[in-house]
Amino acid sequence: MKRIESTQNSLVKHWKKLVTTRKERDKSEEFLIEGFHLVEEALKKEGAIVALILRDGVEIPHGWSIEGVHIVEVNQAVANEISETEHSQGIFAQCRQPKHSEDEFASWKKVLMIDAVQDPGNVGTMIRTADAAGIDAVILGKGSADPYSPKTVRSAQGSHFNIPIVKGSLMEWVGRVKEAGIEVIGTGLQNAVNHSDVDPQTEFALIVGNEGSGVAPELLDQADKIVKIPMYGKAESLNVAVATGILLYAYVKR
């Protein structure tokens, strides 16, 4: 088992940068996760973990399947250096950002498209919600929070290892799903019908948008339908992750 005791070690510097900078995550196509729950979820996904990182005194729970997993032991100083939490559990994993092939794209029938949602917690909660609702993939457009930031990953509670997450141009994606005959449902206030007027469907692409400005008009122009969630009280709007949950559970046909 490899052991690292210096915060100046180049691998530790890489881990630290994975936590603090999007640039490092984008360049290496990796991310760092922390805590028993997330690491357990990552272990279930073959090939997700580059290295499992254990602080002195932390033991791998019975029943975890760690065959073939590269383990690195670290001291308290290194653990402190890469931890994002106040009361660290002392277990981490350096993970690969999953890649997706063209073949997979063709099999996606229900997708969530996220247009410029900026809060990492919202993006993470939306990934978790899409996973729970049985959505096939999440497409993140430009201007959205990095799906692999520590806060997003924490909010998603392990769903990063369950559901494909793709970054790309939403205009291109809308074109692609429309070509496949999948209905595109936008969310907005103008020319919109009440969300409950649209029936559950076996195939759809739902587009949700920025916390303040909503979905970009050029995307809504391409949508087959625009829906809105009615405000029955005095609130002006819903949190975007809550709205996403209401819509996904309304449209997923079972």
Place this chain on the structure above:
Amino acid sequence: MKRIESTQNSLVKHWKKLVTTRKERDKSEEFLIEGFHLVEEALKKEGAIVALILRDGVEIPHGWSIEGVHIVEVNQAVANEISETEHSQGIFAQCRQPKHSEDEFASWKKVLMIDAVQDPGNVGTMIRTADAAGIDAVILGKGSADPYSPKTVRSAQGSHFNIPIVKGSLMEWVGRVKEAGIEVIGTGLQNAVNHSDVDPQTEFALIVGNEGSGVAPELLDQADKIVKIPMYGKAESLNVAVATGILLYAYVKR
């Protein structure tokens, strides 16, 4: 117009404590809000504002009705002392926590009961969601985050001034609503039906619970029905605020 320039002023110390300690908020039955949006919402609610606080150079927008509102001007140092945000808008209000009379209780037909939800952001988002769904009141049981903490107030986006928020014993409240003939819907995994098997209703009390352990068993024992939201993917659960949104919009009859 009153003006304060010292961070040692007793009123400034009170404001600061309203931001930082639940004890001060509970004792004084007040809270502090920050930013144009929240202050504008507070102004719409008669009697909500004790004092409107303006930093040097910040002007009250045209169209705001501030007749009879007590205004305090402060310098940058005082504004920094009481601000919770990185880029403060320099406008604040010292507000009263609204009180509710027995008469009001009798008129509530749709209520959301929150059992020990600990994250302030979740509680705030749930208050906002209940407001949007046209719920009559939110009842917060023991162990829940303080609804008047800065983070909760920010997440609720002004809904504190739209919907009654009551702190109390949920066991007592469940008894009260049952006596009024209102159906109590608990959320849980055991003895639960799928949420979509319960029809929209004109009167109901929905109980949602702690992020980890859910609703307390003794409360579920009192519920008329227990519902669960099905997990169609691999996620183990939904965020509690997202789940609350799905359920409220499923049950509110229009």
